[in-house]
Amino acid sequence: MNSPSKPVDRALVWFRRDLRVDDHAALYHALRSARQVFCAFVLDRDILDALPRADRRVEFILGALRVLDDDLRRLGGALVVRHGAAADEIPRLAAELGVQAVFANHDDEPAALARDARVADRLKSSGCELRTFKDHVIFERREVMTATGGAYGVFTPYKNAWLRKVDAFYLSSYPVERHATALAPTPLATGVPALADIGFQPAGLIAHVGQGSRGAEALLDDFLDRIADYGDKRDFPAVKGPSYLSVHLRFGTVSIRRLARLAHQRMQGGDRGAEVWLSELIWRDFYHQVMHHHPHAMTAAFRPEYDAIQWETGEHADTLLKAWREGRTGFPLVDAAMRQLHQTGYMHNRLRMVTASFLTKDLGLDWRRGEAWFAQQLLDFDLAANNGGWQWASSSGCDAQPYFRIFNPTAQSEKFDADGRFIRRYCPELAALDNKAIHAPWDRAPLAMQGVDYPRPVVDHAIARERTLARYAVVKSRKI
Numbered sequence: 001m002n003s004p005s006k007p008v009d010r011a012l013v014w015f016r017r018d019l020r021v022d023d024h025a026a027l028y029h030a031l032r033s034a035r036q037v038f039c040a041f042v043l044d045r046d047i048l049d050a051l052p053r054a055d056r057r058v059e060f061i062l063g064a065l066r067v068l069d070d071d072l073r074r075l076g077g078a079l080v081v082r083h084g085a086a087a088d089e090i091p092r093l094a095a096e097l098g099v100q101a102v103f104a105n106h107d108d109e110p111a112a113l114a115r116d117a118r119v120a121d122r123l124k125s126s127g128c129e130l131r132t133f134k135d136h137v138i139f140e141r142r143e144v145m146t147a148t149g150g151a152y153g154v155f156t157p158y159k160n161a162w163l164r165k166v167d168a169f170y171l172s173s174y175p176v177e178r179h180a181t182a183l184a185p186t187p188l189a190t191g192v193p194a195l196a197d198i199g200f201q202p203a204g205l206i207a208h209v210g211q212g213s214r215g216a217e218a219l220l221d222d223f224l225d226r227i228a229d230y231g232d233k234r235d236f237p238a239v240k241g242p243s244y245l246s247v248h249l250r251f252g253t254v255s256i257r258r259l260a261r262l263a264h265q266r267m268q269g270g271d272r273g274a275e276v277w278l279s280e281l282i283w284r285d286f287y288h289q290v291m292h293h294h295p296h297a298m299t300a301a302f303r304p305e306y307d308a309i310q311w312e313t314g315e316h317a318d319t320l321l322k323a324w325r326e327g328r329t330g331f332p333l334v335d336a337a338m339r340q341l342h343q344t345g346y347m348h349n350r351l352r353m354v355t356a357s358f359l360t361k362d363l364g365l366d367w368r369r370g371e372a373w374f375a376q377q378l379l380d381f382d383l384a385a386n387n388g389g390w391q392w393a394s395s396s397g398c399d400a401q402p403y404f405r406i407f408n409p410t411a412q413s414e415k416f417d418a419d420g421r422f423i424r425r426y427c428p429e430l431a432a433l434d435n436k437a438i439h440a441p442w443d444r445a446p447l448a449m450q451g452v453d454y455p456r457p458v459v460d461h462a463i464a465r466e467r468t469l470a471r472y473a474v475v476k477s478r479k480i
Contacts, residue, residue: 008034008100015041018105018135018252019064020213021071025135028174030103036184038097039072039079042086054203056345056379064253065192067212077183083198087115091122105135109383110295137285138170138260141292151293155399159282171261206344209247216254219244230273237348238421246380287388290398298387306396308475312364320363323458330457333413334358336426345379356393357407362464367394403472406465413439429454
């Protein structure tokens with residue numbers, strides 16, 4: 001790779017999943033390397049054209065771009081926004097601006113790597129180069145390896161190695177503003193388009209996520225006031241326990257270095273909540289290094305023997321999938337979680353595990369069907385984390401729960417939503433039931449359910465559990 005500080009006259013910073021000015025690796029290196037720096041984002045049609053016309057993520061991105069453009073203009077630059085295929089638009093824009101280098105931060109998703117290779121080849125043919133940098137995680141690729149030089153497949157040893165390696169250097173920020181005099185405006189920066197301009201329509205973005213980096217700042221300020229309770233409250237969906245920063249991490253409207261630094265400092269000061277939160281941030285790094293070392297796992301089982309599982313198929317399986325998607329399974333916590341996802345684009349992390357376990361181990365459906373639905377619905381969808389979570393739940397991935405560990409959806413409901421507050425919010429037809437009946441209404445209050453538009457359970461959990469054990473046992477008995 002070329003030296004990040006190798007001088008050039010003009011440079012272009014290509015923003016992707018890093019929609020902020022503060023603590024931005026590629027922007028920092030470009031400002032240190034060039035006399036003039038231009039900035040751009042591509043609304044990539046290779047991605048957007050496959051999305052539904054009402055997609056919350058597109059709405060979020062446009063809001064984040066407006067904040068980014070404002071911040072760049074405040075510093076003397078501006079954001080050029082193009083709508084087209086990134087592999088075409090970036091080389092074209094680089095030529096229009098007469099830059100010698102394009103700076104961008106790493107994106108290790110397989111499709112993104114292929115796109116970047118195409119961009120690099122086209123830039124090279126015109127005498128320009130693509131320079132890329134780590135920005136989205138603390139440790140990436142081969143930075144945390146086992147003693148024998150292999151990739152970690154179990155989280156706890158990875159976490160311990162991560163904690164041994166991390167120090168002030170890896171957590172320090174890139175001071176962009178002190179070098180911002182190199183930012184250059186351009187008449188090509190004509191503002192951020194509206195949804196309708198790119199063929200989309202409003203999708204009902206949930207208000208609390210906020211606008212871009214400003215929204216991230218407000219959420220972080222709020223979370224830091226209650227971070228000490230994170231370990232105690234994070235598993236209860238009716239309680240304000242999580243940080244709610246996942247979408248901002250996904251689109252880089254907040255710096256992972258800043259978050260990890262805050263968590264690490266507070267952990268060293270004895271804050272148990274910060275220690276638990278840091279562990280969640282390390283899980284994120286873990287799944288990204290899994291994606292780097294095992295790209296096959298983004299479409300197939302990490303553990304190949306699990307691709308031999310005989311999942312339920314056919315019309316009945318499709319009916320079960322539809323009931324799960326719509327929150328009509330007859331299991332209140334599962335249904336409330338799926339309705340939360342549909343209505344808001346967000347799902348509480350505990351419930352992601354519960355609903356994924358239910359799909360794979362109660363309904364017997366292929367985890368990829370659930371992963372695809374989450375990929376379509378989640379505002380914070382991240383390929384590495386979504387894949388890792390689904391493979392964890394289906395027992396086919398890295399450090400996954402054993403196949404014989406099967407969440408009981410009623411027991412999960414009683415433990416994590418004991419008074420039914422979360423269920424009542426998203427399943428209001430059950431609001432009149434008492435705190436015991438609401439977790440299994442047809443079993444515990446059948447008379448009260450007469451005339452209520454709520455389905456009977458689509459499966460018997462005890463029977464489904466035995467089927468799952470048998471399904472997995474066949475695979476485990478084979479020598480692959």
